[in-house]
Amino acid sequence: MTIDQAWVTAPELDGALRDLPDDWRRYHQPLAEVDYHFQVSLAETVTEPWAIYLPSVVMNAAVTTNGMPLGDGGRMTPSIARNLKRPLYFIVPPPLLHEGDNLITVVVRSEPSGIGLLSPVLVGPDSELGSLYEQRHFFRYTLSQFVVILLAGMTVLMLLLWRL
DSSP states (O other), X not given: OEEOEEEEESTTTTTEEEXXXXXXXXXXXXXXXXXXXXXEEESSOOOSOEEEEESOEESEEEEXXXXXXXXXXXXXXXXXXXXXXXXEEEEEOGGGOOSEEEEEEEEEEOSSTTOOEEOOEEEEEHHHHHHHHHHHHIIIIIHHHHHHHHHHHHHHHHHHHHHO
16 A cells, blocks of 8 residues: 555644655755654454555655564664665564554654655555565666666776777
């Protein structure tokens, strides 16, 4: 399921319902941290691992489910990890989700203040979301690294030809 709205808590935004993606540059006040809260309702208790997939976040995020921390994208204190639009993926063990409403909180921090962003959040079985994450990670990071290495090799080859 795609979550495209969340309740936020931050200075002057407490309790506001925001559409995702939420780009902080549109706010009048430069924010350093925003907490996004949303509920996922389940008809039955899950038996397989689920996942929370953040396709794009600026700068870093930490995720909790029903008050239990799942993880983060790195250092959340100054100087925070720079996950500039890097997809983040968190596995949710089955015991953390129960039948009914489950509260998921995504804390996004930005440094410098005011440039944060959170895209729509995807929640679902790990078996379904894992392939989406792997595909986006490949095209955004692995492929670009391959191109850089290929260009560096071509540069060395051209320098050798020029030298000859």
